[in-house]
Amino acid sequence: MAGGKITRIASGGSSTVVEGNHTGFYDQLSISAGSKNAFQADVTNHGDPTEPEYRTGHFVKGWWSSDLEGSKKITESLYGETVFFHIETRNIPDGQSIGTSLYDDDVKRSAEETDGSSGSDAIEVGAEGGSTFQVLNYRPVHQNKVVIGLKLGGVISSMIEAEEDKTIELFFACSYEDQNVELPISFGEYLKVSLKVMVLFIGGAGDKRPYLGSGPNYNIRYAKNPFDKLIGASKSYASLYLGFYEAYPHEDIESIIEPQINKSELIYIVGHSLGGWNAAHLSQILTDKGYDVEMLITLDPVGSDLIVNTTSEIYFRKPSPKSKFWINIFVDPKDYSFPDFIADMGVQWVPKNPAPDISHITQESHHNADYIFTDKTANGQSASDILYEAIKKKIK
Known part of the structure; x- marks a missing residue:
């Protein structure tokens, strides 16, 4: 969720005051009320939920897919497969580069590895056409889009083995000028990778x-x-x-x-x-x-x-x-x-x-x-x- 300030008072009842805008994205949302329930708004929109995206700044959203074009979105994959990560940007001139670093998340899901370590793990990735591997790679933007192709191999196998649930969740940390974001925005859209x-x-x-x-x-x-x-x-x-x-x-x-x-x-x-x-x-x-x-x-x-x-x-x-x-x-x-x-x-x-x-x-x-x-x-x-x-x- 993003924007605004939320105040909740729960003494003899409850109320929530929101200053500014409040945006939330939920896979499933349940709300219950007692005998009286009132809702008032100047404008109410109903319809299919929209995909989460940043409303301001240079980054809009990111997603994983099984195809180069990005139309076949995925949230699960297997070790050894080739996948693509798509980054949509805003107002970044063609040829300018963004910083990208691939991570396995261990924070949002409070995971602990079998060796006792915790915290998100950085993964070294090779730049396109290059023979060296490093955590931070700079990738050029073209028409406000960056596509990263990845073969899920190498060290990823041992990382999966180190996890108690034998699954890693991949996301990219992205940067441009003074903005740093993690993509995809929603943890549910991270790529879950396991062995078969x-x-x-x-x-x-x-x-x-x-x-x-x-x-x-x-x-x-x-x-x-x-x-x-x-x-x-x-x-x-x-x-x-x-x-x-x-x-x-x-x-x-x-x-x-x-x-x-x-x-x-x-x-x-x-x-x-x-x-x-x-x-x-x-x-x-x-x-x-x-x-x-x-x-x-x-x-x-x-x-x-x-x-x-x-x-x-x-x-x-x-x-x-x-x-x-x-x-x-x-x-x-x-x-x-x-x-x-x-x-x-x-x-x-x-x-x-x-x-x-x-x-x-x-x-x-x-x-x-x-x-x-x-x-x-x-x-x-x-x-x-x-x-x-x-x-x-x-x-x-």
Whole structure:
């Protein structure tokens, strides 16, 4: 609200005296009165509420959008997306520059970060065409308009992780001559940015569809479903159940997997058996395409046998995984069974170069993807535990 002076007396009743003008902007406003209610005014206007803007000075308003033109206004976005901030000015000559600084708000919402710090955080932003990043950038005005394009990447990820609610709210502090404002004017119009996580669960032979007369047995789904339940319902989390053949060849990745994922998401991949072999390849393919592959988990990957390699829908060469963290679980079953015999025919892949960050040998049977996924490693945590903790650092 802006303008005027408000006096309220609440003794035996209440009254409000406003000197000057009083302007308020509300998402929702409720007013109640007792048995008597009177309203008088020289002029009363009814209609749709107007967008908040400064009535005086060089700055009018600011807003976030998903498009360069500014017609698709937004208040929410995901890490990795490109967004635009629009500043409308008043009486600033073309070519003159305004100062702009991007902040994450921690004041208006009284937020505290997990490291105990508080107060709005300045974010270093690169000027258009420049290679340096700084908090304060001067941007030229053209026809009383400035548009700032931002790729929501870099340090923003760690800032989101530091927030208890795993969300940051972005606004710009703007200056020209002796005027300093924060835009958008309304806190409700700040851009709320969070992370989105996608987990790809890739099954092996006979998992999602029959293989040599066996299946479908849904082995990887027995690992996926309890994990999804453990994470809980969240708009920031999603998972996909895939067959190994859907991650091969490149054309299937482009037609089946890529339409269901986004480069703004953090990708985690869990593959079992032949699905582990293709998952390792998929991690490299997606990384090379610009996706952010955070973690790869291969559950007893199989595919080294020449016959299986050439007769199944898997990649011929050995994988060269690309992910920020890699866990590989090798099966040496305590009670040898027919599925273990079939897996041995496919020949287990024992990765050496590059080597996984965590290698573990389990005594579970090859077909028990859920037990392999939850078997405790030497550090006392299972692959499922490590994946859960990694995701919970990113989303609420």
